[in-house]
Amino acid sequence: MNLKEYLKIFKISNLDFSKSLGISNVSLSRYISGDRLPERKILEKIFQITDGLVDANDFYLEKKNPNLLSEIQKQKIKEIVNEIKKGNRNYLAKAITIIESTLLSHKLESNLLLSKLPSNQNSIRIGITGVPGVGKSTFIETFGMTLVDLGHKVSVLAVDPSSNKSGGSILGDKTRMTKLSVNKNAFIRPSPSQGHLGGVAKKTNDSISCLEAAGFDIIFVETMGVGQAETAVYDMVDIFLVMLLPSGGDELQGIKKGIIEMADLIVVNKADGNLKKSAEITTSEYKNAQTMISKMRKDLTPEVLMCSSIESFGINEIWNYIKKFIEISRNNGSFFENRQKQKIKSIWNNLNSRLEFYIEKNIKTKEFVKKIIKDVENNNLDVNNATDIIFDYLSNN
Numbered sequence: 001m002n003l004k005e006y007l008k009i010f011k012i013s014n015l016d017f018s019k020s021l022g023i024s025n026v027s028l029s030r031y032i033s034g035d036r037l038p039e040r041k042i043l044e045k046i047f048q049i050t051d052g053l054v055d056a057n058d059f060y061l062e063k064k065n066p067n068l069l070s071e072i073q074k075q076k077i078k079e080i081v082n083e084i085k086k087g088n089r090n091y092l093a094k095a096i097t098i099i100e101s102t103l104l105s106h107k108l109e110s111n112l113l114l115s116k117l118p119s120n121q122n123s124i125r126i127g128i129t130g131v132p133g134v135g136k137s138t139f140i141e142t143f144g145m146t147l148v149d150l151g152h153k154v155s156v157l158a159v160d161p162s163s164n165k166s167g168g169s170i171l172g173d174k175t176r177m178t179k180l181s182v183n184k185n186a187f188i189r190p191s192p193s194q195g196h197l198g199g200v201a202k203k204t205n206d207s208i209s210c211l212e213a214a215g216f217d218i219i220f221v222e223t224m225g226v227g228q229a230e231t232a233v234y235d236m237v238d239i240f241l242v243m244l245l246p247s248g249g250d251e252l253q254g255i256k257k258g259i260i261e262m263a264d265l266i267v268v269n270k271a272d273g274n275l276k277k278s279a280e281i282t283t284s285e286y287k288n289a290q291t292m293i294s295k296m297r298k299d300l301t302p303e304v305l306m307c308s309s310i311e312s313f314g315i316n317e318i319w320n321y322i323k324k325f326i327e328i329s330r331n332n333g334s335f336f337e338n339r340q341k342q343k344i345k346s347i348w349n350n351l352n353s354r355l356e357f358y359i360e361k362n363i364k365t366k367e368f369v370k371k372i373i374k375d376v377e378n379n380n381l382d383v384n385n386a387t388d389i390i391f392d393y394l395s396n397n
């Protein structure tokens with residue numbers, strides 16, 4: 001990190017910093033502006049005082065630092081931020097495209113953009129999971145339209161890293177959300193289909209920030225009840241809804257173990273026609289089982305409700321429960337506490353996924369690492385020693 005950034009982030013004045021270095025404020029300004037390079041002793045001191053965050057490279061490489069945005073780029077981001085705040089959908093789409101891009105220049109733009117967006121604590125983030133075909137998209141269409149009619153601005157995102165169809169699974173879902181997808185108070189975005197779950201989750205989290213800054217107060221995040229995406233979605237929403245088919249237990253339905261325990265709300269869908277009776281039975285079975293379920297972040301016992309997304313039955317009860325859940329958690333503070341925790345958690349999640357990427361690109365490709373792997377394959381080196389050698393290299397790098 002360069003020194004200027006360091007002082008800004010840690011809110012240290014130039015004067016105070018120059019004093020701790022034992023140099024004049026003028027000398028420090030010259031180092032910061034790049035007019036002069038600090039001598040070795042000063043570099044070492046800076047390294048120590050900043051806990052290694054500012055090192056010699058940050059001075060020598062400063063002049064050709066690619067990590068800087070041009071004035072034109074900064075201006076562009078400023079314009080996007082302003083337009084997003086006005087609720088401009090085209091700019092919102094532009095912003096999300098930048099967030100989802102893998103180009104380095106876009107990454108820098110995206111960081112600047114996200115740092116300028118106002119946070120919005122008035123929104124409700126609703127996660128929805130359930131096996132393919134349970135009716136998540138149809139439910140979001142019906143429920144979403146009800147909310148739009150009540151004056152809300154509704155957005156729909158998806159986390160589906162397994163999908164490599166262009167545009168992700170929601171593209172197909174747009175045909176399930178025919179009314180919502182053309183409504184000016186709704187915004188539907190397919191899952192970023194490239195990359196690992198960690199990357200997709202980060203992009204979804206960042207998109208949520210854009211949508212909230214644009215005034216969307218209801219954010220649906222849909223994911224399939226298979227794979228690992230549920231936990232990622234659970235960690236980005238205020239309330240987590242698990243949708244079930246009107247027959248059989250969760251194992252029979254193919255719902256992964258542990259998902260039911262995460263639910264703040266269970267909804268048995270398709271309670272219509274000749275499925276209604278089984279929906280009632282499934283609902284009461286789950287209601288009875290609820291007493292056994294551990295509460296993860298709840299002030300309410302998770303509710304089990306029944307609905308038909310096609311006939312719009314049960315939708316109001318679901319909305320009332322969500323409102324009650326959010327109101328209680330806002331009043332007792334757990335809503336805000338949860339969002340704070342989620343923010344911190346995303347730092348570690350983002351770091352993990354960046355580290356994974358770094359190992360893939362910069363470590364596995366090193367000749368000496370390849371040699372170590374060969375040695376392990378030939379039984380000349382054991383796994384623990386190999387791991388230690390590579391980790392030592394990684395942590396000293």
Ligand SMILES: Nc1nc2c(ncn2[C@@H]2O[C@H](COP(=O)(O)OP(=O)(O)OP(=O)(O)O)[C@@H](O)[C@H]2O)c(=O)[nH]1
Binds near residue numbers: 136139273307308309
């Ligand atoms: N009878 C009945 N059918 C429904 C209901 N909701 C959805 N369906 C049907 O169930 C099928 C799957 O619906 P989707 O909304 O695409 O399900 P999904 O959970 O989003 O599926 P994926 O996105 O593939 O995971 C469609 O044929 C819907 O018409 C309902 O309330 N009643």
Ligand SMILES: [Mg+2]
Binds near residue numbers: 136137138173222
């Ligand atoms: Mg769907």
